[in-house]
Amino acid sequence: MTETIGLWVGAIFTIGIYSFLYKENPLYRLAEHLVVGISTGFGIAITYTQVLRPKLIEPLANGEQGAWLLLIPAILGLLYITRFFPSVGWLSRYPMAFLMGAGMGVGFPLSMKSLVLRQLEASLTPLYETGMAWDIVLGNIVLVLGTLAALIYFFFSKPHKGPFFGTGSKIGIWVIMVGFGATFGFTVMGRISLLIGRIQFLLGDWLHIIK
Amino acid sequence: MKRSVPLAIVMVGGILFMIQYFIPHQHSQTLFEYYTEWAPIVGAFALVLGVGSLTRLHSHKIKRKAKNWQYSYAVLIPLYSIPFFALVMPQSLGGGMMQTMGGDRLTMGVFDFAYMNIQVPIQATMFSLLAFYIASAAFRAFRAKSALATVLLLSAVIVMLGQVPIGELLGKWFPKVGLWILRYPNLGAKRAISLGVGFGVLATQLKIIFGVERNWLGGAGE
Numbered sequence: 001m002t003e004t005i006g007l008w009v010g011a012i013f014t015i016g017i018y019s020f021l022y023k024e025n026p027l028y029r030l031a032e033h034l035v036v037g038i039s040t041g042f043g044i045a046i047t048y049t050q051v052l053r054p055k056l057i058e059p060l061a062n063g064e065q066g067a068w069l070l071l072i073p074a075i076l077g078l079l080y081i082t083r084f085f086p087s088v089g090w091l092s093r094y095p096m097a098f099l100m101g102a103g104m105g106v107g108f109p110l111s112m113k114s115l116v117l118r119q120l121e122a123s124l125t126p127l128y129e130t131g132m133a134w135d136i137v138l139g140n141i142v143l144v145l146g147t148l149a150a151l152i153y154f155f156f157s158k159p160h161k162g163p164f165f166g167t168g169s170k171i172g173i174w175v176i177m178v179g180f181g182a183t184f185g186f187t188v189m190g191r192i193s194l195l196i197g198r199i200q201f202l203l204g205d206w207l208h209i210i211k
Numbered sequence: 212m213k214r215s216v217p218l219a220i221v222m223v224g225g226i227l228f229m230i231q232y233f234i235p236h237q238h239s240q241t242l243f244e245y246y247t248e249w250a251p252i253v254g255a256f257a258l259v260l261g262v263g264s265l266t267r268l269h270s271h272k273i274k275r276k277a278k279n280w281q282y283s284y285a286v287l288i289p290l291y292s293i294p295f296f297a298l299v300m301p302q303s304l305g306g307g308m309m310q311t312m313g314g315d316r317l318t319m320g321v322f323d324f325a326y327m328n329i330q331v332p333i334q335a336t337m338f339s340l341l342a343f344y345i346a347s348a349a350f351r352a353f354r355a356k357s358a359l360a361t362v363l364l365l366s367a368v369i370v371m372l373g374q375v376p377i378g379e380l381l382g383k384w385f386p387k388v389g390l391w392i393l394r395y396p397n398l399g400a401k402r403a404i405s406l407g408v409g410f411g412v413l414a415t416q417l418k419i420i421f422g423v424e425r426n427w428l429g430g431a432g433e
């Protein structure tokens with residue numbers, strides 16, 4: 001019984017969302033408001049059960065050794081609430097400062113590693129090795145020169161003129177266009193597979209028209 | 212006190228934790244452990260702020276009977292009932308998945324019901340809705356008006372056809388070329404963008420640490 005009700009509820013909301021393709025309507029508005037409420041409610045439940053209870057409440061309640069130190073982040077966190085009171089709202093900057101400062105400090109070497117060094121390292125690939133297929137060799141050349149050319153295109157401190165910057169930026173825009181096209185195609189396929197999933201749900205699970 | 216102390220906390224914290232990464236010492240490790248323990252706790256309280264703002268916004272809408280005020284109940288009721296049911300029936304807190312314990316399937320709680328039959332279908336449908344918009348956007352953007360637009364069109368078509376059975380029927384090379392485009396020129400472009408983003412992120416992080424970028428302070432208690 002619960003499963004049948006669930007199927008109907010899911011189907012009604014699925015149709016409700018698709019009805020937006022025609023025009024905005026009460027069922028769509030209800031669905032979009034429900035998503036906000038449920039996902040935030042889900043966030044509260046997860047934050048409480050995964051973070052606050054095991055990391056703060058239980059250690060304090062059990063009187064674990066050194067648990068009193070957890071009162072510092074708890075008080076810092078509570079300072080966020082001062083944002084609701086304009087006269088002391090500036091106190092909410094303290095927890096933000098803690099998270100921003102420490103987060104930026106911890107994040108800096110990690111960003112350097114993952115977004116810059118690892119990318120450079122991966123670009124320094126041998127173009128040719130014995131026994132390598134021609135399409136891989138061509139791919140390696142396109143990959144290395146393409147990365148360099150696309151970087152030149154994004155480098156705006158020098159005018160895109162001359163054999164290096166001019167030609168480099170021209171090749172760069174071609175590589176970027178191929179990349180954007182491929183990303184677009186990939187995204188479209190992802191969305192289409194979601195659409196197929198929903199249609200399978202409606203016609204299969206709900207209406208039993210298809211198996 | 213209102214601006215200088217938070218800015219000082221950011222600078223000291225930022226420099227301290229940046230240096231900490233390069234010092235493989237016990238004290239340095241302990242400092243990092245404190246951060247990993249404390250940061251989620253402090254961050255969790257930010258949710259109170261978000262929930263409070265959302266509640267205030269929608270309760271004001273209901274009080275003033277503003278346009279579409281009835282829908283505010285659709286936000287507020289699940290906002291408070293979902294955590295309530297999740298805590299009353301904690302066995303249903305499995306990310307919406309039915310749990311099995313000792314061979315028995317646990318009864319689906321209200322939390323699970325709302326997650327599996329409202330949240331999941333609505334979100335999946337909303338994302339799939341983009342398929343329609345992306346198709347109409349493609350119709351406008353993918354007209355081969357120039358050589359570059361043609362390259363964009365060809366690349367997208369080959370990648371799309373390379374992923375469906377009809378592509379292989381049209382030409383056996385479609386999947387191979389599609390994969391080659393994804394692996395090489397696409398990766399080259401993505402890598403250049405990633406490097407650009409990386410340098411941007413690093414510059415922004417330094418600007419925040421050294422107090423050049425102060426927008427995060429907001430205007431509270433100015």
